[in-house]
Amino acid sequence: MADTEQLKKIASQVRRDIIRMVTAAKSGHPGGSMSSTDIMTALYFSVMKQSPEGWTRSGKGQDMFILSAGHLAPVLYSVLARAGYFPKEELGTLRKFGSRLQGHPSVEHGLPGVFQAAGSLGQGLSVAVGAALAKKMDKEDNFVYVLCGDGETEEGQIWEAAMFAPHHGVDNLIAFTDWNGQQIDGTVDSVAGEGDLGIKWKAFGWRVISADGHDMDAILAAFEEAKAGKGTGKPTMILFKTDMGHGVDFMAGTHKWHGKAPSPEECENALRQLEETLGDY
Amino acid sequence: MKKYIDTGKKDTRSGFGAGLLEAGKADKRVLALTADLKGSLKMGDFASAFPDRFIQCGIAESNMVGVASGLALAGKVPFIGSFAEFVTGRVYDQIRQEVAYGHTNVKIASSHAGITLGEDGATHQTMEDIALMRALPGMIVINPCDYNQTKNATIAAAKVDGPVYLRFGRPSVPNFTPENEPFEIGKAYVLNEGKDVTIFATGHTVWEALLAAEALEAEGICAEVINVATIKPLDEKTVTASAFKTKAVVVAEEHNSAGGLGELIAGVLAKRRPTPMEFVNGADKFGQSGSPAELMAAYGLDAAHIAEAARKAIARK
Structure with a gap:
């Protein structure tokens, strides 16, 4: 397990x-990814x-992560490559014909670490609610994590799931929102x-935690607090306040980088602002 | 022709309920989910027998699809049940992403399909569901014809690994297929061998096709009747062989013309064995309120219309 300084380097x-x-x-989509x-x-x-090691889509005996906002594929x-799920060199194939790294996550192409298409x-x-419910049925001790975008939260189905999860006591579910x-x-x-997402999730019967999504200590503390929800019968939503495009000055804080690729010059400029800590792929 | 005995009218949805209970007894991975239609889908016996494996989702079909796919990841075999329109058209994108493209072992139990839903009217009478589900890569599409076959198809659906769309209906209809005949996914069942015309039928129109064949027999026409219980994957071999033999084809279905069994068989025969064809279907129209029998007659789906279509097809040889 990495400490805070190591985590910052990985990030x-x-x-x-x-x-x-x-x-x-x-x-x-670099903005939300960052x-x-x-x-x-x-x-x-x-x-x-x-x-x-031995990863399968069943997620048996492991914590699972489901990406709901599929455009955050990058x-x-x-993180999957850096965690050892597949060779980091494969990152260079993103969105290319024949790649396992589809524009949005796919399970058809067999990329380890991806549980479901998004x-x-x-x-x-x-999906995460279902996976967490299965773990409860099977008396498994693990958690299921899921990342939603704040824009994504406009979808009606989010609120169907929001009503379902506490009603069924799915307290091994830790959802978090990239509230950029x-x-x-x-x-x-x-x-x-x-408006205020916190009030909405609380009203649906969730434990709600708010934290700074760029403060590593705060992030870790929020997840620890979230884990304490097990046994309460309530799922947890962590609302992480973030900046779109965080880490690169000209990309930060604007929707313009939601779904746009940097030019080669912009790329160079951005990379000058980000330390190469583990070796580029 | 071969005689089929109606052992007493029953609804196909009750066949599903009975099959679900059997599947649940045989395999503890089988789960049932519904969006506030436990009674309509006849899931009550399953829910009583296995309360921990029945999941009430409320009136929230989109979430139900996603939850089912998440359960399937862990190896569960979830059946999600609702009215045909609400478990296809309403959630097409969810089924596409989480079940078909997501390759999850989810079974879609689709009741009250077609125009025979009756009095509730067109908002509830989907005639487009086969087209929608057929269009999804990898989706198995089954449309059994009576109580017994729906029960047996449900048991088979639980056993096969992969997404299944299982379509059945609301009204009581003749029950005439063998009680405990294991359902073979992908098989078209030849109910009556004939030489003059082939009637391909699916779902509620199969019994109507048998009645039509009886009427034609009185005119000296020997009709082959084939129950296309699995629409996808289609039993192309049986379809082609029969068309080659009789050289005239009718396709009868309780579905829109667009994307239904008729177009599917036409596509196969156009490639392999071009044959004069007539189509008995809901054309390109919405339904309306009425009794199932009134609607089947008014929309041209009953035995009389099938027989007339057979005469036309034969005349075009």
């Missing part, structure tokens, strides 16, 4: 991976009980008037 490398992958692919990088790094290198692929939004939370406040067409509040 820096993951951001480099994201920039290089999306630049090479000439398309993709806002959720610190959380995803903490999850895979400290929080989750997971291992690439950050998922980078891309059409609002569905992964339900941006979506393709603008700020989340200007597009959809989403």
